[in-house]
Amino acid sequence: MKESLTAEAAIAPPKEPSRPGRTSADAARRRKRLVTLTRPWLLLAPALAVLAGLLLWPLIEVGKLSLQEYEVKFGGGVGTWVGFDNYANLLSNELLWRTVLPNTVFFAFACVVLTVAFGTAVALLLNRLGTTWRVICSTAIMAAWAMPAVTGTYVWVWLFAPEDGLMSRIAGGLGLIDPETTNWFTDRLAFYAIATLNVIHHGFPFVAITVLAGLMTVPKELYEAGMIDGASAWQRFWRITVPALRPIFLVVTILSTIWDFKVFTQIFLMPGGSGSNEDVMNLGVYSYIEAFAKDDYGSGAAAAVLLTLLLIAITLVYIRTLFRQGEEDL
Known part of the structure; x- marks a missing residue:
């Protein structure tokens, strides 16, 4: 036994003595890694x-308010904890499922699709212009984005005003409607058609300028190669432009979805949109009416939390799609 141990000791390589330099090098690497992670x-x-002060804290407060029956009194307010009763009442409300949620979802979907499509078409047009005209046209369409939502909404209300509105007179002159008896804002479909035009007018410049910036980075050689191969303009758009700008399209779609789901001003300021016509309510207006018109702050906060959760779910789906696309490109 002793002989075998002696043989193994003779065969095994001698252990290297610990070096102070190696320990200091390991410590330096750990510090560098820590700095890289924390910087x-x-x-x-x-x-x-x-952001935590402006967004997270108010969101927490709204969440707490949605779990209370809040009563405003002189000098402050008193809240009584009711748990999830506000959410139960909200989700059992027939108006929510019959009118409010369908209006919110379909209106946002139409606005996002049409805004991205129209903005992309404008970006393609701007990309074909010379430098001077591109600057002039880009500056002109940015005026629509710079216009406040309140001002833009009143302009569209004036255009479709009953009897003396410009669009009412044109449609009446063509024999399509009777301007004296037609009110565009009482019909649910016509109301949201006008609101959709308003939102598209206000939102397409952002999409157009963003997509234009992406188009200017696509190598022209790709389009020239497509033309040599006999690809039509539509084929070049789907086979070259769309794949190259897919991350940009996802970003503008995410932002447009967030903005259009929580549209409030464009609905509230239109005739009947402030609560007098329940058929045109969306979730943002419903939350406002419940909280401030009916003094039911708990139910209004619950509706706001529901809208926030809906937006978070949609945004997470879009972000996951974006990251998955980035991994496939790698």
Whole structure:
């Protein structure tokens, strides 16, 4: 036994003595790794703190309010915890399922699709212009984006005003309607058609300028190769432009979805949109009416939380799609 142990000791290589330099090198690598991990968060910390104060804290307060029956009194308010009763009442409300949610979802879907499509068409047109005309046209369409939503909404209300509105007079002159008896804002479909035009007019410049920036990065050689291969303009768009700009399309779609789902001003300021016509309510207006018109702050907060959760779910789906697309490109 002793002889075998002696033989193994003779065969085994001698252990290297620990070197102080190696220990210091390992410690330096650990410090570098720690700095690499923490530096981005330290740089983001001020912005995250501001976002937490402006967004996260109010969201937490709204969530707490949705679990209470809140009564406003002189000098403040008193809240009584009721648990999920506000959510139970909200989800059992027939108006929510019959009118409010369908209006919110279908209106947002139509606005997102049409805004992205129209903005992309404008971007393709701008990309074909010379530098001077591109700057002039881009500046002109940015005026629509710079216009406040309140001002833009009143312009569209004026255009479709009964009797003396410009569109009412044109449609009456063509024999399509009777301007004296037709009110565009009482019909649910006509109301949301006008609201959709308003939202598209206000939102397409952002899509157009963003997509234009992406188009200017696509190599022209790809289009020239497509033309040599006999590809039509439509084929070049689907086979070259869309794949190259897919991340941009996903980003503008995510942002448009967030904006259009929580549209409030464009609905509330239109005749009947402030609650007098329940058939045209969306979730944002419904939350406002419940909280401030009916003094039911708990139900209004519950509707706001429901809208937030809906937006988060849709955004997560879009972001997951974006990341998956990025992994496939790699």
